[in-house]
Amino acid sequence: MIDGHEGHLYFMTDPICSWCWGTLPHIFQLREVYAERLSFSLKCAGLQVGSRKPLSEAHRQQLIELWQEVAETTGQRFAFELPTDADFVYHSELACRAIQIARRELSEEPWQIFHQLQHAFYVDCENVGAAETLYRLVGSDLNLSATDFEAQLHSDAIIHATRDEFTWCEERGIQALPTVFLDLGKGPKLVTGGFATADMLMQEIQARLTTH
Secondary structure, eight states, X not given: OBTTBSEEEEEEEOTTOHHHHHHHHHHHHHHHHTTTTEEEEEEEOOSSOSOOSOOOHHHHHHHHHHHHHHHHHHOOOOOOOXXXXXXXXXXXXXXXXXXXXXXXXHTSOOXXXXXXXXXXXXXXXXXXXXXXXXXXXXXXXXXXXXXXXXXXXXXXXXHHHHHHHHHHHHHTTOOSSSEEEEESSSOEEEEEESOOOHHHHHHHHHHHHHHO
């Protein structure tokens, strides 16, 4: 037993991972089906935390084409546009920090806030790398003042927690996002890497719950 459950499922993801956005409804379905048997965590892996240069037009077009593929495969909604802010950079660390703040303030996994961030980016074309956008989407929901939220966003504690989570995911040896791991008491074991439907995941999870 883990925290009163038979096991613990980890969803390794990122706020600006398109395949993660396509998979998220299936993870929500799993949370409903296995609510009494599994506990669930989301882990931000830091998909885009390197370059802080603006995207080239070629890179923008590549992303749109990728999102079209994700939409066709998963049925998830996309606007097929990127934020038009002059300072927009395709970088996810600030959004991942906002998830850390939400987790601390709520004392639980911020699933709905994570959904809000992904919806804002992929459907509403919002810049989730901007502090003011993150405050509106996350901080205000947590009843934090804009000053308090921004202070936390740039605090050593939140930066370290965010990067420690990136490292935790890297140490699991993940090859793609999203990735699902299941811990039945002997450490996290890979379930699937990349897009998977709820049916696919349930088949594998059920088999492991039956035999462990």
